[in-house]
Amino acid sequence: xxxxxxxxxxxxxxxxxxxxxxxxxxxxxxxxxxxxxxxxxxxxxxxxxxxxxxxxxxxxxxxxxxxxxxxxxxxxxxxxxxxxxxxxxxxxxxxxxxxxxxxxxxxxxxxxxxxxxxxxxxxxxxxxxxxxxxxxxxxxxxxxxxxxxxxxxxxxxxxxxxxxxxxxxxxxxxxxxxxxxxxxxxxxxx
Numbered sequence: 001x002x003x004x005x006x007x008x009x010x011x012x013x014x015x016x017x018x019x020x021x022x023x024x025x026x027x028x029x030x031x032x033x034x035x036x037x038x039x040x041x042x043x044x045x046x047x048x049x050x051x052x053x054x055x056x057x058x059x060x061x062x063x064x065x066x067x068x069x070x071x072x073x074x075x076x077x078x079x080x081x082x083x084x085x086x087x088x089x090x091x092x093x094x095x096x097x098x099x100x101x102x103x104x105x106x107x108x109x110x111x112x113x114x115x116x117x118x119x120x121x122x123x124x125x126x127x128x129x130x131x132x133x134x135x136x137x138x139x140x141x142x143x144x145x146x147x148x149x150x151x152x153x154x155x156x157x158x159x160x161x162x163x164x165x166x167x168x169x170x171x172x173x174x175x176x177x178x179x180x181x182x183x184x185x186x187x188x189x190x
Contacts, residue, residue, distance in 0.1 A: 058189055061097060061189040066098065081105050082101065083100070083101040084100055085099045086099065087174075089128040089167065090128065091131070094118035096118060096119050097117060097119065100116065113182065114165070115175075115182070117173065117188070118173065119172060119173055121172070125146075136151045136154075137149060144168065147166055148166065148167045148169065149166040152164070161180075163179050166183060168183050
């Protein structure tokens, strides 16, 4: 090999080595990197492709996943089962929600626990609250959201502190329990 060819071979090998090292240091381009497209208005950045993650999605509500697992297990251990119904607020049905009545289905009894959860938009929440209040329900607002509870005169001695069936309207959700105090057990499906 002549001197000129040898220098050219070394230069090519050095260039190849530099390219390999550069690639090893930078790694492959991330799959979610935004792409830039030129248009007459100038460059625009396309949104990265993303894959759905389980953490960002709320699972479908069930009678077992809107209350603590320990509570569901306790109900089951004493022979209680659930009667699942669509989530309703008066005439308004919330298709993505659930209402559950836990109790002993073998005997006729009013000893049941009622829990419900549903996603709700602000306009539907306002309409539902207005309908409940027009029917005699009472409203209280605090840091947790808007509580709408059945009229204490209807309770006939049930309900702690005068609170029977109660809805809690929050940011994008509504909860239901047979007493206001029981709302603490209702949560976003897990």
